[in-house]
Structures are given as C-alpha cells and as structure tokens.
Amino acid sequence: MGYGRGVMDADVLPGPNSPLPPPFSALTAEVHEARMRRALRQAALAAEAGEVPVGAVIYHRDRLVAQAFNQTRTLKDPTAHAEMLAITQAASALGDWRLLDCALYVTLEPCAMCSGAIVLARIPLVVWGAPDPQRGGAVSCFQILDSPQLNHRPALLGGVLQDECSTLLLDFFKSRRTANHDHPTTEVPPP
C-alpha cells in the first residue's frame, strides 16, 4: 500500500496497522470498516447521479452526524466535495465550527481543499480508503494533514476497504470514457 511518491518514509505511512491515539485506539478494524462501508454507500449514490463517486461520513464519538457525497456537477459548485458538505453538516449538527471528538471517513484521500478544511475544523481522526497519488492533499501530493507548520495534525488511517473504494472510482471513469467516446463534450469535475 503506497500513498505517495516517496514523500513519507514507508514505516511511518498511516495504515491499518499503525496505532491510533486514544480514544480512537479503542475502535476495532470492524468498526472502521463498517463506517467506511457507509461512506461507500454515499459514494455509490454519487455514481448514480453521474458524479465522481466519493462519499464521506463523520462520527461524533459513536454518533453519525454527517453523510454526504460529491455533488460538484449537480450543484455546479467546485467546492461541493463530499468532505466539504459533510464538514458543514457536522458543524451544523454540533453547533460548533470545531469538530472535536469527530472522525471523518472518506472513500478517497482528501484533496488539498478538503485537507485544508479538515485542519481548519480540527478533526482529530481522518480515515480514507483509496490513495490519490496524483492529487492527494493529505500525504501524497501535499502533506497538509501531516505538516508541523499548521496548528492541527489529525491522526491518519489509510487503506480501509481500499479495493472497494478504488474499484468504484475505476469503474466510474471507465464508463465515463465510453460515454465520452459517444458524447465527447461530457466533462466531469475533478475529485
């Protein structure tokens, strides 16, 4: 499992085997997978809507406080990534811009925009499925979630249900390419 292009030492890459700090250390692999499966269901809704299939959910302790899928095309809004919509939802649900005691689960490594939002919201745990070596803002292309320069560094866990998360994206882009071949003007906003 590789997240980047040699920007982080392989031994310190976040992954299912890395220890998480408390209280997240108490969460079992089954809990992480069940939550990611819920994010995957959001991603599937995105695919049905013709959107790049990325889904996100946020838990405040054991309670689900947000679930969203990428809607950049539907809303004609480049900022409408799954994580952004989920962060706004969770802040609204909790009545606070600080998402303390929250864990974000997202099917794809967050981009630079979403990683920046995660830091601003001070989310303490970020879990993702598929890595994004080209555009990942968390640890791949930029190291926004692992930067000593910023005032918040969440715990990270990558690769949860990676195969399912990646397959959903690959299938979507494969079917898009076929559609573009028939209708070459179709364009999908980037994830």
Added chain:
Amino acid sequence: MGYGRGVMDADVLPGPNSPLPPPFSALTAEVHEARMRRALRQAALAAEAGEVPVGAVIYHRDRLVAQAFNQTRTLKDPTAHAEMLAITQAASALGDWRLLDCALYVTLEPCAMCSGAIVLARIPLVVWGAPDPQRGGAVSCFQILDSPQLNHRPALLGGVLQDECSTLLLDFFKSRRTANHDHPTTEVPPP
C-alpha cells in the same frame, strides 16, 4: 515584500511588477487596486461582524460576479472563508463550476483549503493583498497555486494594497487580544 520562507526564489515571486499573461496583462495597477479596495470593504464588514477580516471579490472579465467576507464564526462553519463563499457565488452566477475568464481578489493570501478550491475551479488569476507566511497555501506554507503536479496553475499577483490589508488584520487581532483579556473564553476561528 516576502511571501514565504525561502520556498520560492525571490526573482520569481509573484508581485506587482511581474508580467501577467493576456488578457490580464491589459489590467492597470489602478484596476487591480480598485478591485482590491472592494475586497477590503468586504473585509471591513467581516470585522464589524466580529469575524477575522478577510474579504474577496471575483470578476468575470469586467463584471463583478461575487463578493463575500469570512463568516466562519457567524455560520459556525469552518469552510466559510471569504474565497469559498465567493467561489460558490460566482459558480452560481455563471452556471458553471469552471470559473473561466475570472479573477479572484482577496485581502489575505489564500489558505490551503481556499487554494485547493481555486485550483478545482480553474480560476486563471489570483490577486492577494497581505502574505500569510504561517498558513498561506498559495505560495508560503504550501505551493498549491504554483505546483507542477496539479492540472491548473493560475497567474498570481501578490502585495496589492498590502499595507491596508495587513493593517486591518493586525488591528483586529490587537482588539481581540484586549477582548480576550477581559473575556478569556472568546475564540475566533483561524483565517
């Protein structure tokens, strides 16, 4: 005028004396300053609302299509930076998630989140006032607006009305510190 911590060579730093590509090369310094002054008026509205005073405006060619100020505290939403609100507004006004032929003016160098959104929206020109050496995502702390790895690199212009933009922020934080001394629980979301 310095933007970062030696991450870019001084000769290639964006600035008022750097040539901009067409069609932006036709814009005079007076035009840039008039637009930044409008962003500054938005920033002043933020200060009046008790928000970190950052303002942004977007022009589509010669037409103003968005103006917004930081509202993270009012909306209890960590994603409600001036640039994000302005990008969503402009996309709505133009009916397209791609902000082609647009120029964004913002009083403070965009953070990582806003820089990521600028890339996603494909904004071709970004102009800012004050640099943000601690958290700037454009060129200072991260180089999101100057990255060969991403699929969009806007033209950049920094330091327009820098003194006015910086003074507004410094005055705000100075008055906040006084207020915090009286009411230590008051906290302002980061810009």
